Amino acid sequence: MHAAAIPREVIARFEAIVGARHCISDPEQLRTYECDGLTSFRVRPALVVLPGSTAEVVAIVQLARAEGLPIVPRGSGTGLSGGALPVPNGILLGLSRMKRILEIDFDNQWMRVEPGVINLDISKRLAPQGYYYAPDPSSQQVCTIGGNVAENSGGAHCLKYGFTTNHVLGAKVVLSDGSIAELGGPVLDAPGYDLRGALVGSEGTLCVVVEVVLRILRKPEATRTFFATFPSTEEAGNAVSLIIAAGIVPAAIEMMDRLAIVAIKAATGVDWPDVGAALLMDVDGPVAEVEHTAAEATRLTRQAGALEIRVPRDAAERDVMWRGRKSAFAAMGRISPNYVVQDGVIPRSEIAPVLREIERLSASSGLRIANVFHAGDGNLHPLVLYDAAVPGQEKLAEETAGEILKICVRTGGSITGEHGVGADKAPYMTEMFSEDDLATMNMVRCAFDPEVRMNPGKVFPTPRLCGDKPGKYVPHETETAGLAGRG
Amino acid sequence: MHAAAIPREVIARFEAIVGARHCISDPEQLRTYECDGLTSFRVRPALVVLPGSTAEVVAIVQLARAEGLPIVPRGSGTGLSGGALPVPNGILLGLSRMKRILEIDFDNQWMRVEPGVINLDISKRLAPQGYYYAPDPSSQQVCTIGGNVAENSGGAHCLKYGFTTNHVLGAKVVLSDGSIAELGGPVLDAPGYDLRGALVGSEGTLCVVVEVVLRILRKPEATRTFFATFPSTEEAGNAVSLIIAAGIVPAAIEMMDRLAIVAIKAATGVDWPDVGAALLMDVDGPVAEVEHTAAEATRLTRQAGALEIRVPRDAAERDVMWRGRKSAFAAMGRISPNYVVQDGVIPRSEIAPVLREIERLSASSGLRIANVFHAGDGNLHPLVLYDAAVPGQEKLAEETAGEILKICVRTGGSITGEHGVGADKAPYMTEMFSEDDLATMNMVRCAFDPEVRMNPGKVFPTPRLCGDKPGKYVPHETETAGLAGRG
The missing domain is CATH 3.30.465.10 (Uridine Diphospho-n-acetylenolpyruvylglucosamine Reductase; domain 3)
Known part of the structure; x- marks a missing residue:
């Protein structure tokens, strides 16, 4: 989608605020800002403005208001829900220069x-x-x-x-x-x-x-890390349940399934075995507590059916383990041309049954789904793998990812754990919230931003402006222009 | 202040919702609801309504809206800031029957x-x-x-x-x-x-x-409690600083000064010595952690100059120690006819200098001030003692308590830690917030309650209604009727 033009004299006024080199209107340069980490949504902004101070932000906001221009704030653009997706007739307010x-x-x-x-x-x-x-x-x-x-x-x-x-x-x-x-x-x-x-x-x-x-x-006095392998996610999920039920709160419990392990190994060279599932866990606190808690967590992990438990010899080995986990999304590139990262939450007690449902979805769609996630929080990150070169696969992958979200909501969970709603999840908000719940949120938005110029088209499932009556709203045609189609 | 009358036929409609015995309009019975824990503010409500279900609450709110009646919600009425103070022309919505x-x-x-x-x-x-x-x-x-x-x-x-x-x-x-x-x-x-x-x-x-x-x-696996005495609050404050700086997070660190200790002893019979200050501390968690952390906290407490450290022999002795601390406010009645409980927050690092300032205020006002507070949070509860029978003392005590709040704000703290703003602290909000900060809060209030019928006269420093322009407001004469004078 192409940007609507902002008159040259208005651009000059933004340039006067931040300096010409912090104001980007060249169409080619604007391409850089077309999307955030969710690359399947792309919209070219009309103008990118990069303020260096609060005073400049105030001046930009006032000028945007006078000109009726929407504003989309952006940091590094690493978000995964399209929260920083530009609107075609608006300015993108990049805040990365303000880093003191x-x-x-x-x-x-x-x-x-x-x-x-x-x-x-x-x-x-x-x-x-x-x-x-x-x-x-x-x-x-x-x-x-x-x-x-x-x-x-x-x-x-x-x-x-x-x-x-x-x-x-x-x-x-x-x-x-x-x-x-x-x-x-x-x-x-x-x-x-x-x-x-x-x-x-x-x-x-x-x-x-x-x-x-x-x-x-x-910083905690000590951290103990261990990596445990299991025949399947079933035993790994049981280990998580046993540990939490024992009143232990690890600093982290990350779960990876077979496909995630394969991808991470291919991408990072970690020497993990080919197993059905693995947990990577940190326990931190005072030394005495950590020794005790790590021993107890290890015992419960074995009890749940762990195949092997590895403890890193030193900080370097620990870093390798964590780099493996943290590079999981990027690692998918090694085993699939394309993938959709999903982000949903389920009650911790539902991990095993939900993973089984995801497996069934994988079988019925014919698409591989890798799982790597914050198990202690019940915060899933299914990665639906596909090949964009195969006609229809991208759409199928997105539908499958959407089905997973519905499973999350059905089990009492949520459509996002940490990636946000943005443009991507906005249509799913109605799965979780009643019209009155959304109206309540919207009345707060309208209190802050009665003209709906702050990042329009995000969070709320349908375009809405602020009506005469607080809490109520009317759809507005031009706002829908802010939401581009995929691809 | 006397309640404005609600027409008999309107009362009958409230009675139809909750049943006549859950609707109180008899002037004598209404006296029970004139104040919450802040007894120096008293206003008789026009009507008390006690719903038993969500459906009844909805019906009450709808009827109140149709009749233009303000609503003040109330639980047990133990609040200390007058947050549940009635308004004379409004209904008091008591929620204590909804206890499932x-x-x-x-x-x-x-x-x-x-x-x-x-x-x-x-x-x-x-x-x-x-x-x-x-x-x-x-x-x-x-x-x-x-x-x-x-x-x-x-x-x-x-x-x-x-x-x-x-x-x-x-x-x-x-x-x-x-x-x-x-x-x-x-x-x-x-x-x-x-x-x-x-x-x-x-x-x-x-x-x-x-x-x-x-x-x-x-429930944590174990709790270790200890009670430490000091020559003065100076050493006790240092102990708190040393413990927190060491990265220890006790479950609780409570400080009591000499006057508080005297009162608590008189009221509860605990066998505490006559010292300048005492700390009551809980450390909780897994046994291994607690043993380690309690030993370390004890060592730091000695290092700060503790006179004596007592560890309760059993749960019963621990309960006695905590009952002593928790009865501190009520215990003031043993050493003073009247007192004002203040609630303010200071940065933890300012405890010692602020206590010295409070001591100077005590000397200059001639009023005794006891201190018993959540030292780890920097959440002070100075108790300004006075005799209402002495002309002018009540006013002096309230002014002195007000001065303490200003000290809190000046050191980067807050006018309330946990008792709330209510009617009592509303005038002090301008000490902490700019007009724009308050306007931002008010625009959210107006989004929820454009007619300002929900607990009017609380939180905000000046009566305000919702104007045409979001975020702006206009003072409104009739609303001030909701705020009674003291006494």
């Missing part, structure tokens, strides 16, 4: 950063003092904190430590009218409404984040 | 309850299976979960386990137009806006909660 660490308070364990700071760079900065930032999406080497806030990103270690929302204490934001508000802050349990919570996971539809206050944690 | 436990899912560690369930009754119900509900306000034997949600209640063990907001996964609510919405739910990280977060701590100003989904936890 503004303040660190070790005594009270918080820091203030700009949204463009890379996730892993935070922990690198804190490491010398023995602190770190807990949420660790697999893309943490490249994704930004602003993007993490937008999508409420998770990661392998969220089982024990929680999602982004549990680590964002506050934010400074620019509202759609250009005013600035502080939501939450370093102080514990700020009075008034917890709009910090509503912000995290709002996918850029409420406001633009210009500063984030993060909780920082002391 | 609807569903418990041990496998996935959540339960669904009605708002009138008593906090401690939940843990009692879960105990046989080895589970509990973590937030433990001192009033937990009588306060309701609905009230906890409204005020985002804390408790001694929130240092490790977090506040109510960290344990509420979702809620079913009735909006001011009578529609029903689900905010969040049992599933991890529900997609869409996290309005669950905005609900918790909203003090009844957004909607009426009719069901709550709570996270339940496995």
Whole structure:
């Protein structure tokens, strides 16, 4: 889909705010911004603007408002749900230049950063003092904190430590009218409404984040990692259930099935055996606790039917194990020309039956499905493999991925665990929410952004504007232009 | 202040919904509902309605809307900020009859309850299976979960386990137009806006909660408690800092100063020595961890200058220690005819200097101030003692308590840690928030409740209605009638 033109004189006014080299309107250069990590959705934005300060963000938002232009905020563009998908008549607000660490308070364990700071760079900065930032999406080497806030990103270690929302204490934001508000802050349990919570996971539809206050944690004294293999996902799932039921909260329990193991081996050269399933687990805390808990978790893992349990000899070997797990999505390229990454949640107790249902879907569709996921959270990531060169396979893969989501909802789970709703999952929101639930969300959106210019076309299943009556809305034809077809 | 009359025929319609015996309009009986735990604010409601089901709540809200009547929700009325203070022309919606436990899912560690369930009754119900509900306000034997949600209640063990907001996964609510919405739910990280977060701590100003989904936890394998005495709060504060800086997260660290210890001894007969300060600490987790962590915390406590460290011999002795701490507020009655309980937060690193400032305030005002508080969270509870029989002392005590709040804000803290804003702290909101911050909160309130009929006069510093322009508001004369003067 091609971008609608923004008049040259309006572009000049954006250039005056951020400087000509931070304003991209050349059609070829705009291609870079056509999609985020969900490459099957592509829309060329009318203009990309890259501010370097809060004052510039305010000026951009005010100008966009005066011109009636939609705004799509974007960090590194690693999101997997199309949350940063541009709209053809709008501006893409890239925040990656705003990457200063503004303040660190070790005594009270918080820091203030700009949204463009890379996730892993935070922990690198804190490491010398023995602190770190807990949420660790697999893309943490490249994704930004602003993007993490937008999508409420998770990661392998969220089982024990929680999602982004549990680590964002506050934010400074620019509202759609250009005013600035502080939501939450370093102080514990700020009075008034917890709009910090509503912000995290709002996918850029409420406001633009210009500063984030993060909780920082002391690095645990010790971490014990082990890798366990099983005949099938059935025994691996039982191990997870036994461990959790025993009251143990590992820092992470990741499950990989046979196909995922094959792909990871091909891509990274880890020396894992060919087995039906594997678990990669971290236990962390004070040394005494870790020794005890790791021993107990190992015992339960054996009891569930583990074939082998490997403990890395040193940090280097541990890193290899974790690199294997974290490269799983990319590794699919070794065994399939194309794949769809799905992201859904099921109650932890339903892992085994749901994996069996996914296997049946694989058999009936004829498409291979690999599973690699955060087992402790019940956060599945089925990877539906296909070949785009075979007519109809892409569509079949997407339908199959969609069927998996419906299974998740049917078992009492959710259509997304950590990748967000974005453009991709918006049509599935009605599987989880009643019209009244969505109307309640929409009335909050309308409070923040009555003109629906902040990332339109995302999150909500049908295009909607803010009507006269709070909580109600009317579909609006031009907004649908923001959603491109696939491919 | 006397209640405005609601016409007899309207009362009859409320009676038709809940039954005559659950509808209170007799002026003498209404006196019971004039205040919550903040007894210095009193307003007689026009009518008390006690629904027994969600359907009744919906019918009440719809009727109140048709009649233009404000609604103040209330649980057990133990709140300390006047959050359940009635409005003279409105109805008080008492939810204590809705106290069913609807569903418990041990496998996935959540339960669904009605708002009138008593906090401690939940843990009692879960105990046989080895589970509990973590937030433990001192009033937990009588306060309701609905009230906890409204005020985002804390408790001694929130240092490790977090506040109510960290344990509420979702809620079913009735909006001011009578529609029903689900905010969040049992599933991890529900997609869409996290309005669950905005609900918790909203003090009844957004909607009426009719069901709550709570996270339940496995009871820790072991708990080690110790009681340490110090020459002054200075050394006790240092002990807290050393422990936290060492990366230890105790389940609770409670501090009591000399005056608090004197009062607690007089009220409960605990055999504590006369010292300048004491810490009561819980460490919990797996046995191995607890042994290690308790030993390390004890070592640091000695290093900070503890006079004596006592370890309870058995569960009974531990209970006596904790009963001592939890009865601290009530114990003030033994040493003073009257007192004001303050609730503020400071950065943990500021405990010692702030306590010195409070001491100076005590000296300059001539009023004794006892300190008993959640030291690990920096959540102060200064108790300003006075004699209402001495002309001017009550006013002086309230002014002194107000000065303490300003100190909290000046050091980067907050005007409330766990008691909420309610009617009491509303005037102090401007100390923490800019006009734009408050306007942002108000636009969310207006989205939920455009007629401002849900608990008017609470949270926001000045009466405000929802204007034509989202985020803006206009003061409205009649609303001020909802706020009574003190005394």
